[in-house]
Amino acid sequence: MTTVLRLGIAGLGTVGTGTVKIIRQKAALLEARTGCKIEISAVSARTRDKDRGVNLSSYAWEDDPVALATRDDVDVFVELMGGSDGPAKAATEAALKAGKDVVTANKAMLALHGQALAELAEANGRVLRFEAAVAGGIPVIKSLTEGLAGNEITRVLGVMNGTCNYILTRMENAGLPYEEVFEEANQLGYLEADPNLDVGGIDAGHKLSLLSSIAFGTQVHFDGVELEGIGQISIEDIHAAADMGYRIKLLGVAQMTGRGLEQRMSPCLVPAASPLGQLEGGTNMVVIEGDAVEQIVLRGPGAGEGPTASAVMGDVLDIARGTRLSTFGQPAATLVETKPAQSAAPAPYYIRMTLEDKPGALAKIATALGASGISIDRMRQYGHADTAAPVLIVTHKTRRTALNEAVIAMRETGVMLGDPVSLRIEEV
Numbered sequence: 001m002t003t004v005l006r007l008g009i010a011g012l013g014t015v016g017t018g019t020v021k022i023i024r025q026k027a028a029l030l031e032a033r034t035g036c037k038i039e040i041s042a043v044s045a046r047t048r049d050k051d052r053g054v055n056l057s058s059y060a061w062e063d064d065p066v067a068l069a070t071r072d073d074v075d076v077f078v079e080l081m082g083g084s085d086g087p088a089k090a091a092t093e094a095a096l097k098a099g100k101d102v103v104t105a106n107k108a109m110l111a112l113h114g115q116a117l118a119e120l121a122e123a124n125g126r127v128l129r130f131e132a133a134v135a136g137g138i139p140v141i142k143s144l145t146e147g148l149a150g151n152e153i154t155r156v157l158g159v160m161n162g163t164c165n166y167i168l169t170r171m172e173n174a175g176l177p178y179e180e181v182f183e184e185a186n187q188l189g190y191l192e193a194d195p196n197l198d199v200g201g202i203d204a205g206h207k208l209s210l211l212s213s214i215a216f217g218t219q220v221h222f223d224g225v226e227l228e229g230i231g232q233i234s235i236e237d238i239h240a241a242a243d244m245g246y247r248i249k250l251l252g253v254a255q256m257t258g259r260g261l262e263q264r265m266s267p268c269l270v271p272a273a274s275p276l277g278q279l280e281g282g283t284n285m286v287v288i289e290g291d292a293v294e295q296i297v298l299r300g301p302g303a304g305e306g307p308t309a310s311a312v313m314g315d316v317l318d319i320a321r322g323t324r325l326s327t328f329g330q331p332a333a334t335l336v337e338t339k340p341a342q343s344a345a346p347a348p349y350y351i352r353m354t355l356e357d358k359p360g361a362l363a364k365i366a367t368a369l370g371a372s373g374i375s376i377d378r379m380r381q382y383g384h385a386d387t388a389a390p391v392l393i394v395t396h397k398t399r400r401t402a403l404n405e406a407v408i409a410m411r412e413t414g415v416m417l418g419d420p421v422s423l424r425i426e427e428v
């Protein structure tokens, strides 16, 4: 006997309309795969009379997403409005309390309230799924919670914000400054309503905190993510990094250490020839390392109507098939609270600076580094026409704290013009 799964979809923007289109266009395929008719009972958005390029006339309309979430003819509430609090959270909570399963693409809500929502879902015997919230069309949540469940995950890293990767690769390929490419991205509609969510690393940090929870069995701890955006990256750094065989990426890294959970989202140098180094445009890549599997690399579109709706449908079809997985891969009560690692593991660093071109200047910088226990691996001084010499140093592995100490001493030498730029080099 064919059963019916009835959806209530709140949010009819990029992801919402994409989801409606898949359900309308692929009804037979979805039924064949699940043995279940996937139907939409009702929808909600802010503006009723908007042409959304898809026929919504056969669905009931609710102005209030909470009313939609609690309708008797809704089995699964699909939250595609966005926002960490407000209507998205109110409707998600209402749906779970009313006995509905929930599918969402909302990384901001889960990064801030994931633990409480997972507990609420379990207390009500419901599932809360969020494949679309991380890395768009890449099934990374499914990979971690299911395919890799037999591994102890040692590290998760990757590029999880397509907009930042677009900006950085466009700067390099077109030789354009950050401000110009930022404006271009804005014109193309790539940036979030609050652009700082993208370029400040916050959106990607939200995603990393969700992956960490599944990977390490910990409660989501977004506040523990060390965040740095891409706003300070100059075309000079992109060129200098390339010259040394690297590319700059907004890279997320999560690993459990003896010092606590290390979660970082910051611009890093990665080898230009590595899979991460080769990643172009808005594409995302997540690298997962586990004790048994060793390393897997997932690559794909991190945003957009089709890819994100594809991920939403993956969760809906799981529910249709009767798959009942815990939100973060294990019961919420078993997720442990963790403390953030106070300092990241040692790594090589790239330092770019401008020195006065006079005898002994470089020696003073080398002495300042040496005094902080930092050893130089490679160094390059570029040709110049005036009294200011551009210098690049790649260090051996050191801690950020030692580097910060060295930078203070380097400033005190009086031979440095302006502030140096230092970026971590990530081994991948």
Ligand code: NAP
Pocket: 010, 011, 012, 013, 014, 015, 016, 044, 045, 046, 047, 048, 050, 063, 065, 080, 081, 082, 083, 087, 105, 106, 107, 108, 132, 133, 134, 136, 302, 303, 304, 305, 308
């Ligand atoms: P969007 O295009 O801005 O659409 C948001 C939708 O939510 C709109 O239909 C809007 O209504 C509706 N909405 C907003 N506030 C509402 C309220 N108070 N009550 C009812 N409806 C409300 O956003 P989106 O890009 O589809 O993103 C949706 C979610 O998916 C977000 O959590 C986002 O972070 C996540 N996500 C998006 C992407 C992507 O590529 N876009 C990728 C991954 C995850 P109106 O249309 O009437 O204004």
Ligand code: HSE
Pocket: 133, 135, 136, 160, 161, 162, 163, 164, 190, 191, 192, 198, 203, 302, 303, 304
């Ligand atoms: N602003 C996000 C990005 C959208 O650029 O990756 C997808 O989550």
